[in-house]
Amino acid sequence: MSPTRRIFLHSSSLCMLGALAGCPADPEGPKPTTNRTENATETTDQIARTTSSTTTSTSVTTTDRRAVEFAHSSPIFDSGVADADSWYYARVFDGERSVRTFDVSKVRAEMTERQFEMLRQFVGDTDFADHSLYVVQAELPSQEYELRFEFVDRTASPPQVVVSVGHRDGEAESQSSEVTSTLLARVPDSVAPDPAVTLVDDAGARLSDSLHAVETFRPPNQSLLQSVNVHPQSYEQITERMPVPGGALVTSSETATKFVSEDASFASFVRETEFDSSYVLAVQATMPNNNYHAWPQSVEHGPSGVSVHVRQQNFTGGLNVEYTYLVLSRVPDQSTPESGTAKVQTQESDEGALFEKKIPLSASPEKWPNSKPTTTR
Known part of the structure; x- marks a missing residue:
């Protein structure tokens, strides 16, 4: 001892x-x-x-x-x-x-x-x-x-x-x-x-x-990231603004109105964001069942854009029918990024990722529907 x-x-x-x-x-x-x-x-x-x-x-x-x-x-x-x-x-x-x-x-x-x-x-x-x-x-x-x-x-x-x-x-x-x-x-x-x-x-x-x-x-209680997970009741697209999987950077009130519809359950989260000091990171993807949650493990800003690592973690239950989820995160940053990449890893534990997706991110609404992610096992 x-x-x-x-x-x-x-x-x-x-x-x-x-x-x-x-x-x-x-x-x-x-x-x-x-x-x-x-x-x-x-x-x-x-x-x-x-x-x-x-x-x-x-x-x-x-x-x-x-x-x-x-x-x-x-x-x-x-x-x-x-x-x-x-x-x-x-x-x-x-x-x-x-x-x-x-x-x-x-x-x-x-x-x-x-x-x-x-x-x-x-x-x-x-x-x-x-x-x-x-x-x-x-x-x-x-x-x-x-x-x-x-x-x-x-x-x-x-x-x-x-x-x-x-x-x-x-x-x-x-x-x-x-x-x-x-x-x-x-x-x-x-x-x-x-x-x-x-x-x-x-x-x-x-x-x-x-x-x-x-x-x-x-x-x-110093906030680093505020996020919400939007879970549907079945396999369906939560937002039509981007594909499944897909990503977006919502960097202003103007782009927020183009991203979220009036009746969306997550509308207030996006619109209440103070865009002069932060922006919203959005990633829509699938998970093996509805017991998963996703959040950014890290957000790094560099000359080539923002690089985000999203962890998709199962707390209870095993593999089942796939569900769609949407994770939205308020990222504090004085200089809003124009583009970037989100690496989404599906994990059961710390042993390693079951799946990995790389999703392009853009602050331009015209590019949101055109994400072409890559998936690896």
């Missing part, structure tokens, strides 16, 4: 775990960098749960878990998601910050003793010598929904801790008022420093069943 680990466990047994119950903070301890990977999650009211296609055994210890989630209505931070101008929020803790500011004693009355002990032990078992603790929060309509840790995307730029909003296992709670879902995830320091968070509304909790939000942000 490393000296840092020994010091941390000693301090946690004396007071750091006590801080979770409301005891004073210890003096500052060692401070490492941030980061993480792995692919599992746990709720505090269930020892075992399923995330993606991975089921965690009931024999798993808190040391082995990668994440813990709980729902509450009282704040656990002096400033958190309830005080933010967004529905999402995150903090990154090393040992010293954990004992000083992370206190869940205010929500202890909302948890069972077993839930509270599991949370307390999870924080105490976190080795801050080589891990950081990402605490991600989201305001959700009810306890029917929860945050789930999915994976860390090392191929993204910047690397991203990917979290989804899903339906809570079992019967929905009777409480229908808005609640805060808080997820604690261990992030190894082997990932590049300070990964961003990508929050995918897999359950359609924030918008609708056919319009799902995807937010990529730096903690606490």
Whole structure:
């Protein structure tokens, strides 16, 4: 066991775990960098749960878990998601910050003793010598929904801790008022420093069943990319402005009126974009089933145009009939691009892409219907 680990466990047994119950903070301890990977999650009211296609055994210890989630209505931070101008929020803790500011004693009355002990032990078992603790929060309509840790995307730029909003296992709670879902995830320091968070509304909790939000942000809530996934109920073209697959760059209010029709479900997302400081990236393609979501992993601007890497990821379910989807992303940029390329990769995991499409992008409406993408396996 490393000296840092020994010091941390000693301090946690004396007071750091006590801080979770409301005891004073210890003096500052060692401070490492941030980061993480792995692919599992746990709720505090269930020892075992399923995330993606991975089921965690009931024999798993808190040391082995990668994440813990709980729902509450009282704040656990002096400033958190309830005080933010967004529905999402995150903090990154090393040992010293954990004992000083992370206190869940205010929500202890909302948890069972077993839930509270599991949370307390999870924080105490976190080795801050080589891990950081990402605490991600989201305001959700009810306890029917929860945050789930999915994976860390090392191929993204910047690397991203990917979290989804899903339906809570079992019967929905009777409480229908808005609640805060808080997820604690261990992030190894082997990932590049300070990964961003990508929050995918897999359950359609924030918008609708056919319009799902995807937010990529730096903690606490600095927006990097705002995206929506538009999902139809069957294989059909969502917008006639471009083919399937196809892409477009919507860079002004004038081109926005040419891109989106009045009755489109995503009309407000496009038209409410502030085109003096950002533009809309649009990609329409197919996915193996309707459990996939897409978002830009990276957006790079260069002399030859914008280069976009879009990840198309399955969270639940296997291959099935193909569906069409449309992903729209607000990209902050003072100088709007005229052209570019979107590389769309269909992935089941971090093992590699199942399919890859390269789609030309243009800011000219005359070129939108004429995309000629290439597809590789």
